[in-house]
Amino acid sequence: MIPRLFVVDDLEPGRRVALDGDRTHYIKNVMRRSLGDEVGLFNGRDGEWLGRVHSLGRNTAEIALDMQRRPQAASPDLWLAFAPVKRARTDFIAEKATELGVSLLWPVMTRRAEPARVNVERLTNIAIEAAEQTERLDVPVVRNALQLEKMLQEWPRERTLFVCAEAGAALPIADAVLAHRGRPAGFLIGPEGGFAASELDALRKLPFVVAVGLGPRLLRAETAAVVALACWQALAGDGAGADSRPPFRNEFVS
């Protein structure tokens, strides 16, 4: 397995890319790579590049780029807005949403959201690590937290907002996703304890909102996020095509 790292540098033939301390530690001590070993790099713009460890110091390393391995490809246009929950579970939402291909993560303060400050940098770092692991070519943007009312004012009118509503009328998720296929989409996941009734009422009145149900069991907030994103990708996203498979895997099968 070739270790993959996200960097901010431009990627082009012959270039040498310096790694920061964390990534140097990862290459050297976690993955136990030495001079000349292969490393993959991506920056969200130039595709995935193969390079080799050119120098390996205590706190820094240089990767000399060889060639592009994959061209840049856009992730599906899928957003996730979510009410912060307890920290470990919020971290989990950021990690899993990145694995599931969202392009934007948006913390939203609802009535019952955990009031703790949302650390955008922390969530971004979690998203970067998950993107490295999951073989994406980009990293989702993490927005600053907004109050629900503000977030709804800023929500693009042409983007369907699927609200995962545990109470009241709602379409089954599969029906809702199929009915709105082919359009930019996003999900809104409430906090533990759910939306307040007045919040759900206000949401339902908006023309771009579609209330969806995730089945008869009450799901934790972070489970609801994964379920919703998984169903969207499988039915309307990049999991729906017959050729939709992780890269470079077939070489491992006889």
Added chain:
Amino acid sequence: MIPRLFVVDDLEPGRRVALDGDRTHYIKNVMRRSLGDEVGLFNGRDGEWLGRVHSLGRNTAEIALDMQRRPQAASPDLWLAFAPVKRARTDFIAEKATELGVSLLWPVMTRRAEPARVNVERLTNIAIEAAEQTERLDVPVVRNALQLEKMLQEWPRERTLFVCAEAGAALPIADAVLAHRGRPAGFLIGPEGGFAASELDALRKLPFVVAVGLGPRLLRAETAAVVALACWQALAGDGAGADSRPPFRNEFVS
């Protein structure tokens, strides 16, 4: 919110059910309930019952049953076989699979599975807690771990085994689930590092196996489990019906 507890006792009118130390602690110190307060009980056979706290001691409490609140309903016939990963992530699989309504959890030792002993009692307790939380009326059975070959010998021939295969030919999950709808089903999730090529080859030769793909990103084992189960429930399980909503929720909405 009425606290819900799983008990092994029969549930019937007029009966008093004694709670163990952990559940007494939960009722008294976590949920801060007192004498006369309402508690819900279920045992996987007799539906959900409402009762009231009849006595509340240091290490034990009694619930006096009033009436059945919901009749027993079967969970969908969905199994999950999974290769153990690191402990926290194995715990996570048990929790989330229970939220997603599986009836059976089956740890399976594959070539690259974490070799640590699987603690069936620990996983059962996690499943019970998740079932209490998620408002199920039953708790999934946790089987003893088996080697993959043994497990495949014991797998019922009429039950579709969807193998989440990151390498080689596979149907997109939505297509596979829809094509096999209406039959008993189960998923097999490999370990971190995936199945060995020989394991995948052997699996693909079995008539009840259907290889499924979960899209173009490489998912962690526990993410793959949630994605697979979520898609099945949404397309072939109890998330597919228009009336498929959590119980007792509409009263909260104006």
